[in-house]
Amino acid sequence: MAVMKSLTTHIGGYPRIGAQRELKWALEKYWSSKITRDELEQTASELRQRHWQEQQGAGLSFVTTNDFSFYDQVLDTACVFGIVPERFGLSNTAVSLDDYFSLARGNKDHAALALTKWFNTNYHYLVPEISEKIDFTLNPDHILIPIREAIELGHNPKPVLIGPVTLLSLSRPARGSQINPLSRLPELLPHYAKLLQEIKAEGVEWIQIDEPILSCDLSPEQHKALASAYDYLSNTGTRPNILLASYYGKIANNLNRTLTLPVEGFHIDAVSAPEDICTAARYLPEGKVLSIGIVDAQNIWINDLNQSRATIEQVASRVPKELIWIGTSCSLQHVPHQLDSENHLDANILNWLAFAKEKLNEVSLLSRLFNDDHEESRFAHNATLIESRKTAAGSYVDSVRQRVSTELPKITLKRTAFETRQKSQREQLKLPLLPTTTIGSFPQTSEIRQARAKFRKGGLSHAQYQSFLQQKTKECIEHQEKLGLDVLVHGEFERNDMVEYFAEGLEGFAVTEFGWVQSYGSRCTKPPIIWGDVHRPKAITLDWIRYAQSLTNKPVKGMLTGTTTILQWSFIRTDIPRIEVSQQIALALRDEVLDLEASGTKIIQLDEAALREGLPLRKDEQAAYLEESCHSFLISTSGVEDSTQIHTHMCYSQFDAIFDTIIDLDADVISIETTRNRMALLDVFQQKNYPNEIGPGVWDIHSPRVPSVEEISDLIQRALQHIPAERLWINPDCGLKTRAWPETIASLKHLVQATLSARANLSEKFVSH
Ligand SMILES: Nc1nc2c(c(=O)[nH]1)N[C@@H](CNc1ccc(C(=O)N[C@@H](CCC(=O)N[C@@H](CCC(=O)N[C@@H](CCC(=O)O)C(=O)O)C(=O)O)C(=O)O)cc1)CN2
Ligand code: MET
Numbered sequence: 001m002a003v004m005k006s007l008t009t010h011i012g013g014y015p016r017i018g019a020q021r022e023l024k025w026a027l028e029k030y031w032s033s034k035i036t037r038d039e040l041e042q043t044a045s046e047l048r049q050r051h052w053q054e055q056q057g058a059g060l061s062f063v064t065t066n067d068f069s070f071y072d073q074v075l076d077t078a079c080v081f082g083i084v085p086e087r088f089g090l091s092n093t094a095v096s097l098d099d100y101f102s103l104a105r106g107n108k109d110h111a112a113l114a115l116t117k118w119f120n121t122n123y124h125y126l127v128p129e130i131s132e133k134i135d136f137t138l139n140p141d142h143i144l145i146p147i148r149e150a151i152e153l154g155h156n157p158k159p160v161l162i163g164p165v166t167l168l169s170l171s172r173p174a175r176g177s178q179i180n181p182l183s184r185l186p187e188l189l190p191h192y193a194k195l196l197q198e199i200k201a202e203g204v205e206w207i208q209i210d211e212p213i214l215s216c217d218l219s220p221e222q223h224k225a226l227a228s229a230y231d232y233l234s235n236t237g238t239r240p241n242i243l244l245a246s247y248y249g250k251i252a253n254n255l256n257r258t259l260t261l262p263v264e265g266f267h268i269d270a271v272s273a274p275e276d277i278c279t280a281a282r283y284l285p286e287g288k289v290l291s292i293g294i295v296d297a298q299n300i301w302i303n304d305l306n307q308s309r310a311t312i313e314q315v316a317s318r319v320p321k322e323l324i325w326i327g328t329s330c331s332l333q334h335v336p337h338q339l340d341s342e343n344h345l346d347a348n349i350l351n352w353l354a355f356a357k358e359k360l361n362e363v364s365l366l367s368r369l370f371n372d373d374h375e376e377s378r379f380a381h382n383a384t385l386i387e388s389r390k391t392a393a394g395s396y397v398d399s400v401r402q403r404v405s406t407e408l409p410k411i412t413l414k415r416t417a418f419e420t421r422q423k424s425q426r427e428q429l430k431l432p433l434l435p436t437t438t439i440g441s442f443p444q445t446s447e448i449r450q451a452r453a454k455f456r457k458g459g460l461s462h463a464q465y466q467s468f469l470q471q472k473t474k475e476c477i478e479h480q481e482k483l484g485l486d487v488l489v490h491g492e493f494e495r496n497d498m499v500e501y502f503a504e505g506l507e508g509f510a511v512t513e514f515g516w517v518q519s520y521g522s523r524c525t526k527p528p529i530i531w532g533d534v535h536r537p538k539a540i541t542l543d544w545i546r547y548a549q550s551l552t553n554k555p556v557k558g559m560l561t562g563t564t565t566i567l568q569w570s571f572i573r574t575d576i577p578r579i580e581v582s583q584q585i586a587l588a589l590r591d592e593v594l595d596l597e598a599s600g601t602k603i604i605q606l607d608e609a610a611l612r613e614g615l616p617l618r619k620d621e622q623a624a625y626l627e628e629s630c631h632s633f634l635i636s637t638s639g640v641e642d643s644t645q646i647h648t649h650m651c652y653s654q655f656d657a658i659f660d661t662i663i664d665l666d667a668d669v670i671s672i673e674t675t676r677n678r679m680a681l682l683d684v685f686q687q688k689n690y691p692n693e694i695g696p697g698v699w700d701i702h703s704p705r706v707p708s709v710e711e712i713s714d715l716i717q718r719a720l721q722h723i724p725a726e727r728l729w730i731n732p733d734c735g736l737k738t739r740a741w742p743e744t745i746a747s748l749k750h751l752v753q754a755t756l757s758a759r760a761n762l763s764e765k766f767v768s769h
């Protein structure tokens with residue numbers, strides 16, 4: 001009997017950090033000179049080999065290469081093409097590993113490249129700097145060496161490479177330059193062509209070129225760039241076949257033009273945009289490959305195999321099977337490595353999950369759909385599991401649904417006018433002009449993390465761990481009093497992470513033990529899993545805030561993470577609309593806010609650090625998202641008295657698209673990130689007459705560097721040019737958890753000193769008037 005050959009299979013990339021975060025530990029040891037460069041390279045090579053073996057073990061047609069990075073794939077690509085800012089004074093033809101780390105992390109003479117959000121994910125990339133002068137070049141080893149390693153091990157490598165249009169679109173002009181990075185495309189392309197030629201010479205058949213920019217609203221210039229780039233690349237020199245990949249959203253209106261590009265195949269994210277795959281199947285030019293990104297690489301639920309089967313069959317009715325590929329929606333770098341290590345997850349929940357390694361098997365299984373031995377029983381079992389999710393106790397909690405449907409419509413979302421609240425808050429808080437505060441966390445030292453790890457493993461009793469944390473909190477309050485800060489925080493020592501901690505206190509969330517996902521460099525998070533209806537069995541933060549407040553007469557800010565940020569940094573359930581999950585969390589936080597207020601907390605902060613990042617890539621989807629985000633914030637905050645001061649915090653610098661929402665949130669005080677942009681961000685607050693109080697950051701906490709009093713004073717003066725003193729707060733850019741104590745104390749000392757002299761100045765002026 002004829003057994004049909006399986007469909008071709010591949011993935012967009014694999015997590016590189018390692019199932020046990022081997023890369024994180026090796027990097028951090030290398031940076032503190034505890035291991036040699038050879039040892040670091042050895043770890044990297046072992047990880048690559050293991051990850052290829054996992055792909056081969058699952059039976060995939062290709063192993064994906066060039067998805068490994070010591071820090072970031074955008075920086076890697078920049079270095080491959082010699083995009084090294086002149087300000088570093090480095091050679092751009094021989095970028096050593098240490099040079100590479102200088103670009104990523106900065107050194108004593110040079111600030112690092114800017115770190116910013118990668119599309120709509122919690123991954124951060126380093127922003128390449130382009131000038132008129134930069135001479136592009138080709139340093140191909142980073143790509144060629146792993147290809148050789150893979151071939152030697154008997155694999156069939158398919159490298160992935162960030163495409164030229166996405167690379168330049170994500171770049172910024174170097175300091176002092178006004179250049180539009182995309183204008184340098186013609187000079188960059190020959191190096192891409194040369195690279196393709198060298199890759200071909202290694203015996204590579206297919207390369208995946210990623211242009212995720214296709215899921216954004218494109219300018220005419222970007223469209224032109226795409227056309228000319230792929231015309232050039234397809235017609236210049238020998239090269240492997242090109243699979244052009246898009247992901248993170250719909251291609252929609254860009255799809256027609258994309259399908260005319262002269263490449264051999266297209267990869268489409270069928271999870272973000274199922275409609276794109278149908279359109280692509282219909283209009284796919286003859287003889288081209290269509291790769292269906294059907295396994296979700298941004299979420300952790302098992303694939304609905306029967307639904308995927310229907311999609312694949314639909315494509316197969318139009319496209320010959322030898323031209324259909326099965327893959328993940330995008331790189332698996334956004335999901336944890338493997339479920340094998342999870343020993344404490346509820347058995348039911350475990351059945352519903354697939355991490356990167358399990359997703360390899362899903363891709364493989366779906367590729368055998370048309371084979372005679374296509375394992376029908378697994379499709380049937382899968383349907384049972386998907387059904388069991390819907391009916392599980394906890395997926396639907398009557399009281400939660402009741403509350404959302406009856407209580408929510410009755411909530412008055414609008415607080416009293418800001419001026420009234422401000423007056424009442426001033427009477428209550430009696431803060432000086434230019435009040436000083438911090439964003440919440442104080443250093444999460446290795447001592448604290450180790451104590452928590454020990455507690456988790458049973459090596460510390462609950463009482464011992466509590467008293468350890470109380471001691472740390474007490475010391476933190478003492479430090480702040482000594483420094484002379486005006487509004488204090490408890491320090492967040494009890495929190496592993498600002499999202500995971502709340503997930504642990506709420507029903508409907510599950511947390512993993514080893515579900516690490518890279519956020520940037522060696523830093524990772526364990527996104528919690530929202531699987532059921534969310535509610536709060538008991539207060540989460542109350543005891544800590546009360547304890548901290550009992551130690552001081554200064555006000556201690558209550559510290560919460562806002563709904564949108566919790567949603568954005570968790571894996572969200574997909575069986576009910578996002579807005580319902582959002583409302584459930586917002587109500588739980590409302591209870592927490594009111595409990596804090598009832599116990600005497602006068603200032604409460606809800607961090608919305610992910611509000612900008614969650615903004616949909618396409619304009620036509622943004623309004624609904626912003627409305628939902630704003631609504632959830634107001635649900636949580638609108639119940640308090642006029643005299644209770646609500647703060648929010650957002651640590652990024654792109655506010656254009658969300659500014660009206662910032663106004664609508666109506667927080668009494670917002671703290672933002674303004675050090676690196678030297679208060680330029682305040683322009684928009686001034687232009688749009690932002691009515692409430694603002695704390696622009698005056699200390700860039702992403703670097704261990706201690707800012708001088710003069711530098712901070714300068715920033716305060718700049719801020720005063722935009723915002724009247726009566727509405728200005730003084731604080732760092734973000735929380736201090738990644739900092740060490742010595743630089744924290746030194747920097748805050750300078751911050752308070754600079755504030756005191758600014759105050760003195762202001763009162764002099766006041767008198768002389
Ligand atoms: N979710 C989230 N996303 C965010 C941020 C954020 O704070 N949270 N901030 C922005 C920047 N991104 C960041 C992401 C991670 C970290 C970070 O510091 N991560 C830590 C882990 C934090 C954590 O969960 N720690 C746990 C587990 C710590 C741990 O690894 N413990 C070791 C031992 C500790 C040691 O020896 O140091 C063990 O268990 O074996 C804890 O404190 O309990 C890290 O990678 O090192 C910082 C910023 C944007 N996105
Ligand atoms: C990434 S925003 C961080 C806010 C949090 N309250 C902290 O200070 O760490």
Ligand SMILES: [Zn+2]
Pocket residue numbers: 439609649650651733734735
């Ligand atoms: Zn922040």
